[in-house]
Amino acid sequence: xxxxxxxxxxxxxxxxxxxxxxxxxxxxxxxxxxxxxxxxxxxxxxxxxxxxxxxxxxxxxxxxxxxxxxxxxxxxxxxxxxxxxxxxxxxxxxxxxxxxxxxxxxxxxxxxxxx
Amino acid sequence: xxxxxxxxxxxxxxxxxxxxxxxxxxxxxxxxxxxxxxxxxxxxxxxxxxxxxxxxxxxxxxxxxxxxxxxxxxxxxxxxxxxxxxxxxxxxxxxxxxxxxxxxxxxxxxxx
Numbered sequence: 001x002x003x004x005x006x007x008x009x010x011x012x013x014x015x016x017x018x019x020x021x022x023x024x025x026x027x028x029x030x031x032x033x034x035x036x037x038x039x040x041x042x043x044x045x046x047x048x049x050x051x052x053x054x055x056x057x058x059x060x061x062x063x064x065x066x067x068x069x070x071x072x073x074x075x076x077x078x079x080x081x082x083x084x085x086x087x088x089x090x091x092x093x094x095x096x097x098x099x100x101x102x103x104x105x106x107x108x109x110x111x112x113x114x115x
Numbered sequence: 116x117x118x119x120x121x122x123x124x125x126x127x128x129x130x131x132x133x134x135x136x137x138x139x140x141x142x143x144x145x146x147x148x149x150x151x152x153x154x155x156x157x158x159x160x161x162x163x164x165x166x167x168x169x170x171x172x173x174x175x176x177x178x179x180x181x182x183x184x185x186x187x188x189x190x191x192x193x194x195x196x197x198x199x200x201x202x203x204x205x206x207x208x209x210x211x212x213x214x215x216x217x218x219x220x221x222x223x224x225x226x227x
Binding site for chain 2: 033035040041042043044045048056058059090102103104106107108109
């Protein structure tokens with residue numbers, strides 16, 4: 001079984017719909033992240049959480065919200081999806097090592113298409 | 116200016132040659148630097164981390180860091196076709212709370 005599981009793997013939705021992408025992990029890590037990847041733009045950080053009570057905006061948080069339901073679960077919501085949110089979304093986790101060993105473990109990704 | 120800059124490539128090298136991948140960053144206070152490899156259709160995976168000026172070697176991979184020039188590079192010796200992938204440079208900024216910021220990635224193609 002994968003250590004970092006994202007659901008769904010693929011999602012097609014329409015403009016204006018609310019959708020949620022889910023991420024769960026069995027690695028016991030405190031830190032969880034949501035990134036999106038677009039061709040030619042690399043990975044961009046949307047939100048991150050360093051523990052259950054900690055939520056931080058990344059560089060492109062507008063139009064997104066997150067919920068850290070438990071140490072193992074971190075979900076990403078698009079309140080009203082728009083076409084330019086079409087992208088590959090990655091959830092990732094890491095150990096709580098302060099800046100010295102930020103090895104990220106990525107899920108398999110969710111390909112989201114907004115029509 | 117994006118905070119982490121990479122040439123998108125593609126960089127094409129023949130099998131057995133040295134591939135040199137470069138990355139510059141804008142935040143002078145950055146302390147931690149990483150190289151991730153991403154095969155097509157797959158998730159990124161960490162291959163190297165470096166924190167101090169100089170070189171760090173791990174097998175066929177060498178990471179080089181020059182904080183004064185705000186420059187980090189990855190050398191791949193004896194390149195193999197299986198090294199063909201996109202290489203992502205990532206940096207922890209000084210005020211980011213230890214969240215990684217990634218460059219756009221450089222596509223590497225190793226030809227037999």
